[in-house]
Amino acid sequence: MKKLIGIIILLMIVAVLVLLALTNGTKLQINPPVTAIGVLTPVQIEVTNPHGIRRIQGAIEQDGTRYVAFDSSQPAHRFLFWRYHEPTQTLKFEIGKKQAPPLHDGKAKLIIEAQSNDLRGRTDSIESEVQVITQPPRVTADGYQHYINQGGSELVVFTPAGYWTESGVRVGKYTFRSFSLPGHSDQRFSLFAYAWDLPENAVPVVYARNPAGAEVTARFWYKLFLKKFRSRDLEIDDAFLDRVVNQIDPQGSGDLLSRFLKVNGEMRRQNNQTLADLRLKTADRFLWSGPFLPLINAAVESVFADRRSYIYKGKKVDEQVHLGFDLARIQHTPVPAANDGRVVWAQNLGIYGNCVVIDHGYGLQSIYGHLSRIDVKPGDMVKKAQPLGISGSTGLAGGDHLHFSMQVDGVQVNPIEWWDEHWLKDRILSKIATQPK
Ligand SMILES: [Zn+2]
Known part of the structure; x- marks a missing residue:
């Protein structure tokens, strides 16, 4: 009897050692890369761990203080992980000054930390240098009258300001780039279409956005002429x-x-x-x-x-x-x-x-x-x-x-x-x- 208990204990120790040996690290990737953090910046993480993850955290660190903005846990599978061959998963969350009001414009670190969902529960992390930029973009459109034919083209001039890196016109599902207005370095213009396949209630707007995820839009005066296509x-x-x-x-x-x-x-x-x-x-x-x-x-x-x-x-x-x-x-x-x-x-x-x-x-x-x-x-x-x-x-x-x-x-x-x-x-x-x- 004593011998049997000894064998069982030995088997259990071996099992635990095997489980520990089988434990895996987590591969983390911020994709697309994040270079700027604003008030609420979208972050997308690719997480690869065949056993899955027990916990993942997203945090910003500035002046030695860490602010956790995202924290997600899953039930532990300490002994059952062998059932799991989890594919790479994509996690999305938003991070920024909204969750961490003390953040100020300047350098910071974006830190992602994940814990493996197995016995050892190993923790892996990645860090990325970012700029905190809370200054929002602004945009104002021209005061012209825009008469637009359904299926036709139009041009709008506008002025983006504040911190912006991308601007243009959006009409329904379509986005049109802008270009610097010749002779007016502070102004932009976009040639845009009111596509033939848009519903008649799509409202054209000018927009300006920055990599911290902040976007503003502005309307302008327009009148749409509906066309009866043959x-x-x-x-x-x-x-x-x-x-x-x-x-x-x-x-x-x-x-x-x-x-x-x-x-x-x-x-x-x-x-x-x-x-x-x-x-x-x-x-x-x-x-x-x-x-x-x-x-x-x-x-x-x-x-x-x-x-x-x-x-x-x-x-x-x-x-x-x-x-x-x-x-x-x-x-x-x-x-x-x-x-x-x-x-x-x-x-x-x-x-x-x-x-x-x-x-x-x-x-x-x-x-x-x-x-x-x-x-x-x-x-x-x-x-x-x-x-x-x-x-x-x-x-x-x-x-x-x-x-x-x-x-x-x-x-x-x-x-x-x-x-x-x-x-x-x-x-x-x-x-x-x-x-x-
Ligand atoms: Zn044809």
């Missing part, structure tokens, strides 16, 4: 499907119709994303001057934001919104640049076929699709009316035509405004004291 039926047959699908996606599998639907849906979204991403390739100066050129003497086959129903064998099989103008002239007509600018795309782009995109500065870009030939390359500076290539029917096109569109900071807009000299003067040029170029 609906159109587009008959498609096997000959059309066969031609476009085998040209755009020759490797695709499945029947013609399902391959077409993939091109028209998934590929259209990807191609539009590629166009939107080109917004980062913009000059911080005006490259254009005067009204943009339309393709003259062209038949307008489709206008901006037409809602297209695709009819196949008498049945509606798809619906997409067409974000541009379809302009048809004689076949293989030269395609002129709508204005001066720099070529930022000159190659195939899925449904747009051979496609050219020109940057005109400050996030404004023009798009030319379905070309049979491209005569420019990325980086080329082009002049208004200079031929970019020859029209065609590459990509998702029923016949030879130019697909023309424009975008403002990656959001496609109705180009009709930019063709209109009066609109350009009243809505854009009048608000910026300096003329483009």
Whole structure:
């Protein structure tokens, strides 16, 4: 009996030693990195420990005093941890002067401490140097009247102040960058769009924010003109499907119709994303001057934001919104640049076929699709009316035509405004004291 108790005690000691040996450390990472702490700054921590964590604390230390701003505990699993193979978890909390009123502007340390959820309960921590910045950003918008067409563009001038690092315009889910207003170093301006797909109650605001997480917004006077976008039926047959699908996606599998639907849906979204991403390739100066050129003497086959129903064998099989103008002239007509600018795309782009995109500065870009030939390359500076290539029917096109569109900071807009000299003067040029170029 005595011997049995001895064996049991020995086994227990071995078990405890094994558990201790199996204990794990916690890997902590502040992601994205935090450089400034304000009144209430969001912090995101990635925590990796296969046994999970029992406790995690977030604190700020300044002048030798530690202020705990976040403290979260979980029930201990001292002996059951072997059941746990926890994936990396992301914890979010807010930290700042609100929980630690004595904090003052200046240097501090952000400290994250986590305790492993196992027998030994090892504690690991990371520290990061931060600046406490409690001064908030401020922003005031211009006093102009802003008449905005749904699906169109507008410009606002504003003045951010206080501690700010990022500013611009927000309309619903869309954000537009700002640029320094030429000749007025204290002022900024944003070209922005009231996107065709926003509800009519989205309120445009200017905003200014800083890395400590503080953000202010300000409204400005505006009037929105609602537009009734058209609906159109587009008959498609096997000959059309066969031609476009085998040209755009020759490797695709499945029947013609399902391959077409993939091109028209998934590929259209990807191609539009590629166009939107080109917004980062913009000059911080005006490259254009005067009204943009339309393709003259062209038949307008489709206008901006037409809602297209695709009819196949008498049945509606798809619906997409067409974000541009379809302009048809004689076949293989030269395609002129709508204005001066720099070529930022000159190659195939899925449904747009051979496609050219020109940057005109400050996030404004023009798009030319379905070309049979491209005569420019990325980086080329082009002049208004200079031929970019020859029209065609590459990509998702029923016949030879130019697909023309424009975008403002990656959001496609109705180009009709930019063709209109009066609109350009009243809505854009009048608000910026300096003329483009
Ligand atoms: Zn088109």
